Amino acid sequence: MKRFIATLEPVWWGLFVTGTALSSILLPGWLLTVGLGVGTADALSYERAHALGANLLGRAFLMVLVVACLWNGAHHLRHFSIDLGGLSRDTTVATLLYALAGAGSLLAIVAAVRL
Amino acid sequence: MKPHGPERTRTAPPSAPAGYPFAQPRYRAYILYAATSIPFLFEGFIVLRGAWALGSGPAAWAGYLADLQNPIYRAWHALVLVVVVWFGARTFFKLFTKTQPPSFPLPPLELIPPAIGAAWLAVTLALVAILGGVWP
Numbered sequence: 244m245k246r247f248i249a250t251l252e253p254v255w256w257g258l259f260v261t262g263t264a265l266s267s268i269l270l271p272g273w274l275l276t277v278g279l280g281v282g283t284a285d286a287l288s289y290e291r292a293h294a295l296g297a298n299l300l301g302r303a304f305l306m307v308l309v310v311a312c313l314w315n316g317a318h319h320l321r322h323f324s325i326d327l328g329g330l331s332r333d334t335t336v337a338t339l340l341y342a343l344a345g346a347g348s349l350l351a352i353v354a355a356v357r358l
Numbered sequence: 359m360k361p362h363g364p365e366r367t368r369t370a371p372p373s374a375p376a377g378y379p380f381a382q383p384r385y386r387a388y389i390l391y392a393a394t395s396i397p398f399l400f401e402g403f404i405v406l407r408g409a410w411a412l413g414s415g416p417a418a419w420a421g422y423l424a425d426l427q428n429p430i431y432r433a434w435h436a437l438v439l440v441v442v443v444w445f446g447a448r449t450f451f452k453l454f455t456k457t458q459p460p461s462f463p464l465p466p467l468e469l470i471p472p473a474i475g476a477a478w479l480a481v482t483l484a485l486v487a488i489l490g491g492v493w494p
Contacts, residue, residue, distance in 0.1 A: 266398055267446035268478050271439060272485020274401075277408065278426060278435030286491025287423060289416040295488065296412050305409040309402050316399025323392035326379065329372075343399075347406055354409040 245334045248341070255318050255341065262315035269308050293358070302355040309351035317344035394445045397438045450474045 248255075275281045285291060295301045317340040324336045379389045411422035425431060454474070455467040464470065487493040 268481050270442045271482045274435050274439045275486050276489035282490025289419045292412055309406045312398050312402030316395045319392060319395030323395055326392055351406055354413055357413040
């Protein structure tokens, strides 16, 4: 597993860098409106939210936002773990975090398709 | 007796510097930057739950929005907003120009942070307008 994770390092790094940029740019808008309630009273009514989310751009937005947050978080958290505790537990931590981000990404694709 | 060839230079095992990670401001900033990974990871699953609820029908979506109005969720999202803005500002305005490969074809590096900042602001305003019900 250690060798497998090391071999795919460019993939993890690419997902992390892309996820860093996209999640930083897209997340504030989501947090202000959906998270903190900025907007008109019926802005997030089911009919309006579904119409926004179910078109092609809406599906792509939701999927990209989830995947970007997960891979940014997973790869950075792996290195946070290395920074604090060294490499001894890295294989276990990396396996768990990448499995979590991978499973979440698959669910995000399914969620976007079923909208 | 001579060695067969040049031997590898032995290096000391890696060890953390004294006072790491909280003794010096630069260590603290580095650790804080890495710790932002936790809210990003959690927020990814919160958004995923929202996308799933939206595909599950009006009742599930109403339940999701009702949960987000809980003060704990509100406080969490306020915290995550501060974290994301700090993380993005540090990434785009402080680290970006220092971490580009020298031979990578890019426009002049001094132009990139303001361009990213303008794009970041424009995307945020557009998302607030769309998701906030102002436009379209």
